[in-house]
Amino acid sequence: xxxxxxxxxxxxxxxxxxxxxxxxxxxxxxxxxxxxxxxxxxxxxxxxxxxxxxxxxxxxxxxxxxxxxxxxxxxxxxxxxxxxxx
Numbered sequence: 643x644x645x646x647x648x649x650x651x652x653x654x655x656x657x658x659x660x661x662x663x664x665x666x667x668x669x670x671x672x673x674x675x676x677x678x679x680x681x682x683x684x685x686x687x688x689x690x691x692x693x694x695x696x697x698x699x700x701x702x703x704x705x706x707x708x709x710x711x712x713x714x715x716x717x718x719x720x721x722x723x724x725x726x727x728x
Contacts, residue, residue, distance in 0.1 A: 667685075
C-alpha cells in the first residue's frame with residue numbers, strides 16, 4: 643500500500659511538471675508573438691524553476707529502489723590504496 647502511494651505521488655509530480663512545461667512554453671510563444679518581453683521573461687523564469695524541480699524528481703526516481711529508504715552505515719578506513727597494500 644505504501645509503495646503504491648509513493649508511485650502515485652511520483653507519477654503525479656511528473657504529470658504536473660509536464661502540464662506546467664506545456665503551459666509555460668505556450669505562454670512564452672504567446673509573449674513572443676505579442677512582443678511582450680515581460681511575459682517572455684516570466685515564462686523563462688518559470689521554466690528555469692521547472693527544470694530544477696524536474697532534475698530533483700529525476701534524482702529521487704533514481705534513488706527509489708527497494709532498500710533506498712533504509713538507513714546505512716558507511717565505514718572509511720584510511721591507508722594507501724592499490725593492490726600492493728592488501
